[in-house]
Structures are given as structure tokens and as C-alpha cells.
Amino acid sequence: MVERLLxxxxxxxxxxxxxxxxxxxxIFALMALCSFFPPMIDPMYHPMTGVDPQISHATSPSWRHxxxxxxxxxxxxxxxxxxxxxxxxxxxxxxxxSILLGTVIxxxxxxxxxxxxxxxxxxxxxxxxxxxxxxxxxxxSLFGQLNIWxxxxxxxxxxxxxxxxxxxxxxxxLKERPFIEAAKVAGASHFRIIFRHxxxxxxxxxxxxxxxxxxxxxxxxAALAFxxxxxxxxxxxxxxxQWVWKTGHMFQAPYWLLPPGICISLLTLAFYMMGRAMxxxxxxxLRKEVAQE
Amino acid sequence: xxxxxxxxxxxxxxxxxxxxxxxxxxxxPKEVMALKGVSFNIYRGEIFGLVGESGSxxxxxxxxxxxxxxxxxxxxxxxxxxxxxxxxxxxKYFRRKVQMIFxxxxxxxxxxxxxYDIISEPLIIHNIGNTETIKEKVRDMMKSxxxxxxxxxxxxxxxxxxxxxxxxxxxxxxxxxxxxxVVADEPxxxxxxxxxxxxxxxxxxxxxxxxxxxxxxxxxxxxxxxLCDRIAVIYKGELVEIGPAEDIIQNPSHPYTxxxxxxxxxxxx
Amino acid sequence: MALLTVENLSVGYQTRKxxxxxxxxxxxxxxxxxxxxxxxxxxxxxxxxxxxxxGLLPDNASVTDGKILFEDQDLLKMSKKEIRQVRWxxxxxxxxxxxxxLNPVHRVSxxxxxxxxxxxPEISEEAAMKQVESLFELVGIPLxxxxxxxxxYSGGMKQRAIIAMALACHPSLIIADEPTTALDVIVxxxxxxxxxxxxxxxxISLIFISHDIAVVADVCDNIGIMFAGQLVEYGRIxxxxxxxxxxxxxxxxxxxxxxxxxxxxxNSDMGETPDxxxxxxxxxxxxxxxxxxxxxxxxxxxxxxxxxxxKALCYQCK
Numbered sequence: 001m002v003e004r005l006l007x008x009x010x011x012x013x014x015x016x017x018x019x020x021x022x023x024x025x026x027i028f029a030l031m032a033l034c035s036f037f038p039p040m041i042d043p044m045y046h047p048m049t050g051v052d053p054q055i056s057h058a059t060s061p062s063w064r065h066x067x068x069x070x071x072x073x074x075x076x077x078x079x080x081x082x083x084x085x086x087x088x089x090x091x092x093x094x095x096x097x098s099i100l101l102g103t104v105i106x107x108x109x110x111x112x113x114x115x116x117x118x119x120x121x122x123x124x125x126x127x128x129x130x131x132x133x134x135x136x137x138x139x140x141s142l143f144g145q146l147n148i149w150x151x152x153x154x155x156x157x158x159x160x161x162x163x164x165x166x167x168x169x170x171x172x173x174l175k176e177r178p179f180i181e182a183a184k185v186a187g188a189s190h191f192r193i194i195f196r197h198x199x200x201x202x203x204x205x206x207x208x209x210x211x212x213x214x215x216x217x218x219x220x221x222a223a224l225a226f227x228x229x230x231x232x233x234x235x236x237x238x239x240x241x242q243w244v245w246k247t248g249h250m251f252q253a254p255y256w257l258l259p260p261g262i263c264i265s266l267l268t269l270a271f272y273m274m275g276r277a278m279x280x281x282x283x284x285x286l287r288k289e290v291a292q293e
Numbered sequence: 294x295x296x297x298x299x300x301x302x303x304x305x306x307x308x309x310x311x312x313x314x315x316x317x318x319x320x321x322p323k324e325v326m327a328l329k330g331v332s333f334n335i336y337r338g339e340i341f342g343l344v345g346e347s348g349s350x351x352x353x354x355x356x357x358x359x360x361x362x363x364x365x366x367x368x369x370x371x372x373x374x375x376x377x378x379x380x381x382x383x384x385k386y387f388r389r390k391v392q393m394i395f396x397x398x399x400x401x402x403x404x405x406x407x408x409y410d411i412i413s414e415p416l417i418i419h420n421i422g423n424t425e426t427i428k429e430k431v432r433d434m435m436k437s438x439x440x441x442x443x444x445x446x447x448x449x450x451x452x453x454x455x456x457x458x459x460x461x462x463x464x465x466x467x468x469x470x471x472x473x474x475v476v477a478d479e480p481x482x483x484x485x486x487x488x489x490x491x492x493x494x495x496x497x498x499x500x501x502x503x504x505x506x507x508x509x510x511x512x513x514x515x516x517x518x519x520l521c522d523r524i525a526v527i528y529k530g531e532l533v534e535i536g537p538a539e540d541i542i543q544n545p546s547h548p549y550t551x552x553x554x555x556x557x558x559x560x561x562x
Numbered sequence: 563m564a565l566l567t568v569e570n571l572s573v574g575y576q577t578r579k580x581x582x583x584x585x586x587x588x589x590x591x592x593x594x595x596x597x598x599x600x601x602x603x604x605x606x607x608x609x610x611x612x613x614x615x616x617g618l619l620p621d622n623a624s625v626t627d628g629k630i631l632f633e634d635q636d637l638l639k640m641s642k643k644e645i646r647q648v649r650w651x652x653x654x655x656x657x658x659x660x661x662x663x664l665n666p667v668h669r670v671s672x673x674x675x676x677x678x679x680x681x682x683p684e685i686s687e688e689a690a691m692k693q694v695e696s697l698f699e700l701v702g703i704p705l706x707x708x709x710x711x712x713x714x715y716s717g718g719m720k721q722r723a724i725i726a727m728a729l730a731c732h733p734s735l736i737i738a739d740e741p742t743t744a745l746d747v748i749v750x751x752x753x754x755x756x757x758x759x760x761x762x763x764x765x766i767s768l769i770f771i772s773h774d775i776a777v778v779a780d781v782c783d784n785i786g787i788m789f790a791g792q793l794v795e796y797g798r799i800x801x802x803x804x805x806x807x808x809x810x811x812x813x814x815x816x817x818x819x820x821x822x823x824x825x826x827x828x829n830s831d832m833g834e835t836p837d838x839x840x841x842x843x844x845x846x847x848x849x850x851x852x853x854x855x856x857x858x859x860x861x862x863x864x865x866x867x868x869x870x871x872x873k874a875l876c877y878q879c880k
């Protein structure tokens with residue numbers, strides 16, 4: 001298994017897009033990790049509550065505050081770092097949950113066929129046509145401000161159908177393969193066939209889709225925050241954008257406006273690039289080199 | 294070894310029809326009668342050959358015997374008991390006794406499972422033994438099929454093995470439960486002719502060692518002659534001839550059998 | 563003058579694990595009208611030889627040595643354009659499961675007449691269709707099936723259509739790579755009969771590549787046995803089969819089953835393909851050989867002439 005991972009890595013390495021994506025990702029991951037340090041150095045660097053005793057309005061970058069401060073004197077760089085942390089958390093948790101749900105449902109639908117398949121796929125269709133953002137907006141306007149984890153859950157609940165379709169298709173084709181029939185002949189239960197035989201074969205596809213799901217999760221969370229429906233106690237890039245806008249600093253404080261926007265774009269781009277590079281690893285047909293038979 | 298009074302598998306008037314789906318390129322849906330009232334008996338301890346070309350129904354017969362498919366009409370009996378419509382625990386018990394070796398060694402092994410996982414799985418499914426005894430049984434089986442030393446192969450994966458090795462793993466997997474009856478569905482048709490004979494020898498050795506009964510499905514009369522005691526020839530879903538292997542080849546009575554014999558490449562030298 | 567002379571051909575593939583020396587120093591010659599069978603197990607390089615002859619090697623393959631002289635021109639030195647002229651008009655190929663090479667949305671007769679017109683733009687469409695008719699008769703497809711689509715054909719008929727397409731431009735050489743492997747025995751024997759018929763009638767040279775020595779014995783005059791990228795025995799079929807010299811040939815001949823031979827329980831080498839990225843310095847068959855001596859693994863074996871038309875690559879066969 002390790003050998004396979006190493007082989008996969010060597011193929012991945014050759015892909016320029018993958019390397020760029022991975023580099024960006026590492027940079028952001030470092031940012032997220034570093035987000036813990038500034039408040040420890042000095043409480044005024046705390047993203048939410050840090051207040052510089054000398055500054056209480058938006059200022060441009062200076063030695064004290066490398067990216068400047070926001071409208072109440074909080075350090076922007078710290079907010080950016082904290083936002084990276086939130087983006088990773090939200091992105092990865094939401095993606096992970098939607099993949100988990102989508103994979104299990106897709107496998108069960110594909111394997112069972114007939115009634116179960118129809119019910120699950122119609123459910124998927126119904127959810128798929130609902131505009132995620134709109135529904136979440138409606139829900140939050142009904143229930144008031146949403147907690148960040150509720151947002152994550154909602155994203156997952158709305159995003160699993162896409163994954164499940166792909167996994168179902170993969171399961172359908174795997175179902176007919178001789179090694180599945182061999183498992184049946186050996187006496188394996190349906191549960192065993194799905195989780196021991198089919199799952200490892202669809203997991204690479206699931207993981208691939210996870211990278212794409214992360215991008216959409218980050219964007220949805222950012223959009224929600226920007227529109228004012230995010231969790232007000234967490235600092236995310238979307239939240240930062242909301243504050244810029246709400247406090248009327250859109251055109252006066254580019255040092256405040258640009259960083260979060262650029263970060264959102266770059267992080268989603270990074271995940272997307274990684275996903276594309278992974279595709280090449282997973283699908284041997286896309287590889288440039290063909291080993292002889 | 295051969296006990297004529299002990300019939301292990303009986304097929305009585307088995308019929309199966311497949312319906313193809315309508316599609317843009319293939320025209321109206323057609324009904325294909327894969328098997329038309331096929332009946333024969335297989336005795337304990339023998340290697341029984343079922344010879345036919347593609348579309349003859351030989352693979353369908355094998356699949357019905359291992360219950361991957363159910364017949365539309367007719368009965369399947371194991372040791373005199375009707376197994377045609379069993380489910381649940383009885384089915385699981387049946388699976389311990391009746392196993393299959395598949396045709397394509399490149400597709401019949403899960404690419405994500407190690408060799409050890411593949412061969413030990415039947416034992417785990419049927420709850421036979423603990424980890425130690427399972428390891429021993431797997432080792433024994435691997436040695437019987439020529440994958441020695443076994444521990445070297447335990448943690449390798451199918452894609453690292455050649456076609457011949459993979460088929461040996463498939464044989465080990467089928468035999469690890471020590472079943473009473475095994476269907477070998479064209480086990481060498483995807484392998485080189487030079488590797489085929491080794492596989493036949495392994496099957497023949499295992500048959501003697503474990504006293505298993507084999508149904509050997511093939512399109513090659515020559516292979517059936519090498520391996521089998523009795524042969525049945527199947528053509529378009531019907532049995533046209535059945536009897537001892539040498540008899541059928543020396544004195545074929547049905548014109549189709551004669552055509553098959555004539556078509557085999559001649560070794561004139 | 564030989565139609566085709568292959569001299570010391572060596573081909574390798576660039577793979578992730580290194581340079582795989584797939585074919586090493588293969589030489590043979592073929593006159594017009596002669597047939598040669600190349601037999602060996604999977605991975606021995608026989609398909610690579612066929613592809614090199616047709617100029618169809620994939621991108622990661624390279625010819626490291628040798629010449630392929632066809633009608634006195636070195637095919638390896640030709641440009642892609644020149645090779646395209648030669649291909650199909652002079653040399654045609656029949657692949658394994660070539661039935662999938664037929665375009666499913668065009669009628670079979672159209673596909674063949676298209677091939678004819680592509681190489682002979684001066685003839686008319688009717689003349690081309692007449693040629694297609696005579697080809698169908700030759701390969702044994704009923705004329706009333708000419709205007710069908712490929713999916714209406716059985717496997718055997720599709721393969722026959724492919725043979726008709728190969729014959730369409732009257733090539734001087736046909737390379738058939740496992741043409742009957744995917745077919746049933748009865749259909750296989752009909753296809754082999756058809757191949758023998760047109761080969762003798764039109765004096766077309768034939769190179770028949772297969773892992774099945776029985777099939778080759780049926781069709782060819784000469785045979786070359788390949789193992790681990792090298793030609794290990796070569797000669798007239800009768801000579802090689804009557805008196806096989808190389809231990810690998812002997813084990814091949816003993817291991818295939820027919821209805822004629824007496825049934826003998828056979829036990830021989832159960833070896834795997836040797837490593838072609840770092841091949842052994844000496845004889846590559848050493849590990850599986852029953853008569854190997856200590857010197858065999860140290861020195862590369864040389865050709866031993868058993869007769870003017872029969873040679874083997876082995877020290878022990880004198």
C-alpha cells in the first residue's frame with residue numbers, strides 16, 4: 001500500500017498544477033497554524049477582541065500592524081490568519097461530512113438497486129435542485145444567527161447529492177465485476193461486500209471529490225458571512241469582507257478589502273488544482289506515460 | 294475415489310432465458326434462451342468437463358450451480374437435496390460446500406486487498422478458526438498452489454502478480470474452505486497456453502489431495518481431455534453428448550462434437 | 563532477394579522504473595510468399611516486434627539498434643509521412659480483437675471501400691465496391707451482409723471483415739498479432755483456413771504472432787520462438803517441431819494440449835518472466851532451464867546452426 005502511495009506521489013509531483021496547488025495549500029496551512037501565535041505575543045493581536053490602546057480606527061499597514069487595522073483597531077493580519085484556520089476547518093469538515101454521506105448513500109443506492117435506489121436518488125435530485133445558499137439564508141433568517149458548526153452541517157446536508165451520483169455510478173459498474181461475484185460466492189453478506197469490497201474501490205473517487213467540495217464549502221461560508229448570516233463570533237474571511245462593506249470602508253481601505261478576497265480565491269484555487277492533479281494519479285489513462293504490457 | 298453411486302450435483306431440466314434490452318443500435322429486445330432443459334449428474338470425486346463455444350450456455354450453467362443466477366425452470370440438487378430456492382443460513386451453508394474459480398484473473402481479485410486478505414476472507418466470513426489457525430490454513434493452501442514461501446506473498450497486491458500467479462491465488466481462495474464441489478469457469482482462457490498446463494496440474498493435484506469434485510468449463514476439447522474423466526458437450530443451450538472423455542474424443546456421435554474435434558489445430562509433427 | 567530483413571532489432575520502453583529492454587537483437591528474413599510465426603509468452607516482446615515493423619510504437623518506446631529492411635529500404639529511417647505510404651499499401655496489420663477497430667456508425671462495406679479509395683484515389687467508387695465484393699467472397703462473408711453495420715456481425719465475421727480490410731490494398735506483407743485469440747475454436751479454424759488460402763493464392767508474406775504454438779503450426783512455414791526479448795530458436799516448422807533444440811522450445815512444445823498427442827502428465831518449469839530492466843548477463847532462460855550449466859549464466863549465449871535453416875541460441879544444444 002505504501003508503495004502505491006509513493007508511486008502516486010511521484011506521478012503527482014510531475015504535474016505543475018499540482019505542485020502549485022500543493023505549495024499554496026502548505027502556505028495557507030502554515031498561516032492557519034500561525035494564527036495561534038499573535039495573541040500569545042500580545043493580547044492586542046487577538047482577532048476578535050484585540051484592541052490596540054493607541055488605535056481605534058482603520059489604519060493602513062505599519063510596523064505594529066503589518067496589514068493595518070480594521071475599523072475598531074483590531075489587527076488585520078491576525079484576522080487573516082484566524083480566517084485561514086476557519087476556512088480549513090469549515091472547508092474540510094463540511095467536505096468530509098458531505099463526502100461521507102454521499103459515499104455511503106451512493107454505495108447503498110448503487111448496490112441495492114430497484115426501490116431503495118429510486119428513493120435515494122429521487123431524494124438526491126430534490127436536494128440537488130434546491131439552491132443551497134438561498135435555503136440557508138431563509139433558515140437563518142427564521143432562526144436568527146447560526147453557529148458555525150450548524151453552517152457546516154447545513155452545507156454537508158445540501159452537498160452530498162452530487163457526490164452520491166458519482167459514487168453510485170461507480171458502484172453500479174463495480175457490482176458486476178468478478179471480484180464482487182467471488183465475494184458473493186464465498187458467502188459474503190451485503191454489508192461486507194459494500195464496505196470491504198466496494199468502498200476501497202470508490203474511496204479514491206470520494207477523496208478526489210472532497211477536494212472540489214472543500215472549494216464550494218469555503219465559498220458558501222464566505223458568502224454567508226459576507227451577507228451577514230455567518231457566525232458573528234468567528235472571524236472568517238467572509239466576515240472580514242462583511243465588516244469592510246458594512247462599515248463603509250470598501251474603497252477607502254484596500255489593505256483591508258483585498259487580503260481576505262485574495263485569500264478566498266487562492267485557497268479555493270489551490271484545492272481545485274490539487275484535485276485536478278489527483279485526477280491524473282487516480283485515472284491511469286490521463287497519465288502521460290504508458291508502461292508497456 | 295470415484296463413487297458412481299454417489300451423485301453430488303444434479304441438474305434437472307434447467308432452463309434460463311435472458312432478455313436483452315432495446316437500444317438505439319441493437320434494435321428490439323430479444324429473448325435468448327441460454328439453457329433449454331439441461332439435465333446431467335456429476336459424481337463425487339470426478340472432474341467433469343463441460344465443453345462448448347461462446348453462447349452455448351456453459352458459463353450460465355456454472356453460474357446457476359454456484360447460485361450466482363437462478364434458473365427459470367428446473368431443479369438444482371446437492372447430495373439429493375433441492376437447493377433451487379434456498380436463502381439465508383441454508384444458502385450460506387451451501388456456499389461453504391460449493392465454490393467457483395473465475396475466468397479472468399485480472400478482474401476476480403479485489404485490487405485493494407492484499408493476497409492474505411483475499412485468501413483468508415472465506416474463512417473469516419464463515420467464522421472458521423482464529424487468526425493463528427487462519428494463517429496456517431492460508432499458508433497450506435498457498436503452498437498447494439505453488440505460491441511459496443507463502444509469507445513472502447502475504448502482503449503483496451494483485452497488480453504486482455502475473456496472470457498465472459493471480460489465477461493461483463484465485464484457486465487458493467476457492468479451495469481454502471475445503472469445499473466439496475468447485476466450478477472452474479474457463480480458468481485458463483485468459484492465460485498463455487504455456488501457463489495453462491501448470492494451472493491444470495495444480496487443479497488435478499488439488500483434486501486428488503482434497504477429493505474435491507470439479508466442473509471444468511472450457512471451450513477446448515483438448516484441455517477437457519487432459520483433465521477430465523467425463524465430458525459433456527453443450528451447443529446452443531442443449532447437451533448434445535455426454536460420456537467418458539476418451540470415448541467422446543475417439544468416437545464422437547454428434548455432428549457438433551465432430552465439428553469441434555475437426556476444428557482443433559492439428560499437430561502434424 | 564528477401565522481402566523483409568530484420569537485422570539486430572532492439573527496442574525498449576521508458577517506464578517509471580527504468581528502461582525496459584523489450585526486444586534485444588532480433589534478426590530474421592522473409593521472402594515474398596513465405597510465412598513466419600513468432601511464438602512466445604506474454605511479455606516476450608513479440609507484439610513489440612510487430613509494432614516496430616508497422617511503425618506503430620507508442621511514444622515512450624525507442625528503437626535502440628538495428629534495421630528493418632523492407633524492399634531494401636530501412637523502415638526505421640523513414641519519416642512518418644513515408645511510413646504512412648508504406649503502411650497499409652505494402653504492409654497491413656491485423657490486431658487482436660481488431661473487431662473493435664470497426665467504426666460502429668458506418669456500414670462495413672463502406673469502411674473497406676473507404677480504405678481502398680484512400681490508397682487508390684484514381685479508381686471510381688463502383689470499382690472500389692466491386693473490389694469489396696470480391697474480398698468478402700475471399701474471406702467468406704455472405705454478400706447479402708455487406709451493407710450491415712458492425713454490431714450485426716458476430717465476432718468471427720468482424721474479424722473476417724478486418725482481414726478483408728487488410729487485404730484491400732493488396733499488401734505484400736501482413737502482420738497478424740493474435741488474430742484468433744478472442745474467437746471460438748470452430749470460428750478460429752475457419753479464419754485460419756481463410757488466412758492460409760489468401761496467403762497461398764496471392765503469395766502474400768505473413769508474420770503471425772501468437773502465444774499459441776498450435777495455431778502457428780497450422781498456418782506457417784517458418785517459426786521463431788521468442789523469450790525475454792530475444793529470439794531463441796528459428797527454423798522451418800517441420801525442423802523445429804521434429805527436433806526442438808532450445809530448452810524453452812522443448813517446454814513450449816510439451817506444454818500445449820492437442821487431441822492427437824498421447825495424454826502425458828506434464829511437469830515443467832513454472833517460472834515467471836525475467837526482469838527486462840536489468841536483464842541477466844548470460845542466458846536469460848537460465849533460471850527456468852533444466853539443462854543449465856554454471857557458464858550459462860555468465861556468458862551470453864551464441865547462435866548454434868543446427869542446419870542451414872535451423873538455429874538455436876543455446877550452448878547446450880550441439
